[in-house]
Amino acid sequence: MRIAVAMLAGIMLALVTSFGIVRVVTTSQRDPVVKPLYNYGTR
Amino acid sequence: MARGSAVLSPETELGGRPLRRRHAAVAAGTGLVLGLLALGPALAPGFVLAYDMVFVPHPVFDRETFGLTGMLPRHVPSDAVVTALSQVLPADLVQKAILLAIFVIACVSASALVPSERLTARLAGGVVYAWNPFVAERLLLGQWALLLGYAALPWVVRAAARGDPRRLILSLVPAAIGGFAAMAVSGLVVLAIGLRREPPRLLLPLAGLLVMSLPWFVPSMELFSGVPADPAGVTAFAARADTPFGTLGSLLLLGGGWNAETVPPGYGAVVTAVPWLCVVLLALAAYAGRGTGTRGLGTAALVGLFLAALGAVAPGLLRGAIGLWPGFAVLRDGQQYLAPSALAVAVGTGLAVDRLGRWRPELAALALLVPVALLPGLAWGAGGRLAAVRYPADWARARAVVRADPGDVLVLPWEAYRSYPWNHGRRVLDPLPRFLPGRVILNDAVRVGTTGRRDLRMAAEDPRARALGPLIRSGAPLTGALRARGVRYVAVDAPESLGVPAERLAGTERVAAGPDLVLYRIPAVVPSREKRVPQWPVEIAWFITFAVVVWSTRLPVGSLFARSSPKEP
Structure with a gap:
């Protein structure tokens, strides 16, 4: 039970941390998927 | 141990x-x-x-x-x-x-x-x-x-x-x-x-x-x-x-x-x-x-x-x-x-x-x-x-038209992938072939961008896309040629290309139009004779x-x- 609780708490912590990191990353870069319009992707 | x-x-x-x-x-x-x-x-x-x-x-x-x-x-x-x-x-x-x-x-x-x-x-x-x-x-x-x-x-x-x-x-x-x-x-x-x-x-x-x-x-x-x-x-x-x-x-x-x-x-x-x-x-x-x-x-x-x-x-x-x-x-x-x-x-x-x-x-x-x-x-x-995003209403209108009067659809621009504004510019394989009923012809030749060099373009695999590619890229009028090849509709689904030169689609009827998709109907179409895969082996499989x-x-x-x-x- 303790492991399960610790795991849940850890995952929630990771969730919050990840969300914060991603917000920082995404607000500090431009979306690379704007141009060109018709490519499958870019190497 | x-x-x-x-x-x-x-x-x-x-x-x-x-x-x-x-x-x-x-x-x-x-x-x-x-x-x-x-x-x-x-x-x-x-x-x-x-x-x-x-x-x-x-x-x-x-x-x-x-x-x-x-x-x-x-x-x-x-x-x-x-x-x-x-x-x-x-x-x-x-x-x-x-x-x-x-x-x-x-x-x-x-x-x-x-x-x-x-x-x-x-x-x-x-x-x-x-x-x-x-x-x-x-x-x-x-x-x-x-x-x-x-x-x-x-x-x-x-x-x-x-x-x-x-x-x-x-x-x-x-x-x-x-x-x-x-x-x-x-x-x-x-x-x-x-x-x-x-x-x-x-x-x-x-x-x-x-x-x-x-x-x-x-x-x-x-x-x-x-x-x-x-x-x-x-x-x-x-x-x-x-x-x-x-x-x-x-x-x-x-x-x-x-x-x-x-x-x-x-x-x-x-x-x-x-x-x-x-x-x-x-x-x-x-x-x-x-x-x-x-x-x-x-x-x-x-x-x-x-x-x-x-x-x-x-x-x-x-x-x-x-x-x-x-x-x-x-x-x-x-x-x-x-x-x-x-x-x-x-x-x-x-x-x-x-x-x-x-x-x-x-x-x-x-x-x-x-x-x-x-x-x-x-x-x-x-x-x-x-x-998650929702499909534009224009798409649903086009689907209703094609469903009421079925026929083969050609999709323009002549590319496989799109970066729709309503999808916030995210790339996606054009969904029209799945969205519209019947046969939808899309240029399935994918293009991959490279840094500092020309894009890499693969050959199309769809036989009808291969056949129609030179015509579409030529800039010549499309209506007559598409009619002869069994294409009933032309769907244009990229806003920057909605203004296809009128002379290329002269004689077509604009049956659905909106900021996200325009659908043209070609009258008096000759039915296509597309080579199809036999159905019964697939049913057995x-x-x-x-x-x-x-x-x-x-x-x-x-x-x-x-x-x-x-x-x-």
């Missing part, structure tokens, strides 16, 4: 006991949490449209669903399964359920393969398998069908090791739903394990793979010789470095996908890449002294790594092979064959955490967070790259596969959760 064992040998597998329900439930819950964390905004109402991931509202069965239109059946039978499920649930819910199921199945199946009594060790394997660069890059590339097979790969490993044909068929169901790519990866694992058995057993595994591949294999046999396999794809889809460790190092770390746009935000920085390298090396080192039980999976992982690197280290060899036989084109996007390597790393991580748990249990629990901490860019729909799956379900599904023996053989 060490806990855990070389569990993948058939001998120890036969001694396996059912995975504790509590362990399975915790693994499923963990997978669900990871799925919720990874998908985030993608779980809002609407459809997630990203690269190859195309779901549409109210899909219907048509000839394309079963690969009967003369194109390579890349979406068979995955589209058919989605269409069937969408008859009972809204299609956007079906999409979200499938995406979440990938994480749940991956976590449960991989944790069941970790030879340990410790829950933390099992979960560590499950978390690494569900949350790693391979999953992230393939998910962002929209390859949910491949990931469905990937998720169930640990079940396939167990079934192949045990040599039980029913269990093998049942474990292959997710890969079979995924279709060609998922079955190719599963086939690699099944054959590697069959070869490494004593004595080697290949006949039954091959038969199982063939039966589960019939829905796409039969229609592709009908037209394979006439479809070009463009060697240019070798350069376009070769693995590339997305970490400081070069292409091979990136592949070892389970990344290295060809598309720079699908690298999760922040991945590849030294601060996360070096610890992740340490995790992978520790996981591989954990196999030391485990005996021979894992050699089948190890062989599959090594062969997969070789195939993944082939396009990057020996492109000439691969081009030559494709020139000899177009079937070798399946190796162009080699990074997908890293799936067994990801499983080997996941199980190895479980083994390492098992040892750590004997020493410091609290550290073992913290180890569960490592994959998420080192790859935070996958979280929240990879920083919003995966998000589906019947055989379905019958064999029903036969396999005489085995309780719960037996898939049988865990590996924790004892040494």
